[in-house]
Amino acid sequence: MKTLTATILGLNSDASQALKLDIEAAIPHGFVLEWVTLSDKTVDVMFINHHFLDSKSIQNYLQQHPDVHYLCLEYNATLAGKILDNQLYYPFENSTDLTAWLRLKFVHIAPKVQHIPLNLSKYIEEMLVARNSFLRLYQHSEDLAIIDTRTERVFVQPSLSIQQFFSPNLEQSYAKSSRVNAAQGYFVIADLKIWLWELLYPARAAFSAQELMPYHCYRLVQWPQFSPSKERKLLLKMAALFARGAEIEYVMRKANCSAQQVKEFIYLTQLLGMSEQIPNQEARFLVHNVEQESTSMGIFQGLFGKLRRKLGM
Structure with a gap:
């Protein structure tokens, strides 16, 4: 069983306690829910009264913990149990929307996909x-x-x-x-x-992506939303480099990743209109520039060393 940590913010104790029971009933199979406070530990999911979402403390916490998922809570008996634009409406007894949302965010089971239609x-x-x-x-x-x-x-x-x-x-x-x-x-x-x-x-491995040349350059025009996973750190590194325009070989070196990993990233972001190929002169990160900077730094350090020896420094 996998444990999800959660917290409810901005509701009185009675409303909060009643809502906890309803949320627990919506937890997908294979998970258990542990209720915590923000001072205890980092939470996996936050349920926040929509009036408090823009408060400084909550915004600071969300910025410091980008992996946390959250839903805004709003009382609406007509829409009870529905999730619209990240807004969960309560009270409810059986929310299929919430179950589906939790499954989408936390059940990361790689599909057994051999071929893409x-x-x-x-x-x-x-x-x-x-x-x-x-x-x-x-x-x-x-x-x-x-x-x-x-x-x-x-x-x-x-x-x-x-x-x-x-x-x-x-x-x-x-x-x-x-x-x-x-x-x-x-x-x-x-x-x-x-x-x-x-x-x-x-299912990225099942896609037949075209080969990419290591000197090709791409720019990310829209960031994907990376769910918590073992690859998330690597994906964030690649996205940060491509966001400013980068050469494939540069990204492989800087992010310490394989050509296949970069190819999969580029293929999916291109498919979803999130990246574009750009001329080399528009890229911020190029292997050639780094090599030039390293050579220039080496020459400068050599001259500085000679100067120090002449001056007896």
Whole structure:
């Protein structure tokens, strides 16, 4: 069993205690919840009264602990149990939205994907074209997700599995307004690119990415949201370098990673419109520049050494 640490902020003790029981009932199988305070230890997930989210102390804590996931709490009996734009509405007794949200954030099981369906990349490209309005992702007439291409949001069926997403039977078409309305009332809402990254990254080895030349340069135009994992530190290093424009070989050296790891990162960020190839002269980090700086520093240190010996220093 995996333990998740959590805390509730900004509610009175009675409301907080009642909500804890409801949240515990929504925990995915294989997890147990431990309630803590911020002074005890770093938490995995925070439930914050929406009136307190912008307070200085909470904002400072979130900036100092970027790995922490959080939901804002707002009282709304009509929307009880729903999650909309990172807002969890209470009171509720059985929230499928919360269960799906927790599973999405904390259940990191690499899908057993041997081959990526040929049409999947095409579907993703269509999802990122704003003029496509609403798209319907389905399998055997069952709606799995509704994509709002204009706002880059997705309404996901709570029970959607990794296997369904990578199934060769997956289909996509334009969505009628009736399906869109039905999905908005039942499906879980998420940021489209964050949702796609969290689905695609664990299956990255199955993609047939083209070979990249070590001297090619890329720039990150939008940061993916990296979930807590053993690769997160490496991903953050690569993202930080590519954010300013970097040569592939430079990133491999500086982040101490393989060509395959960089290729997978570039392929997925390109697929999701998060990075772009740039001319070498626009890149901030180049191996050639580092070698030149090292050579210049060596010459300078040599001259300085000779000067010290002449002056008897």
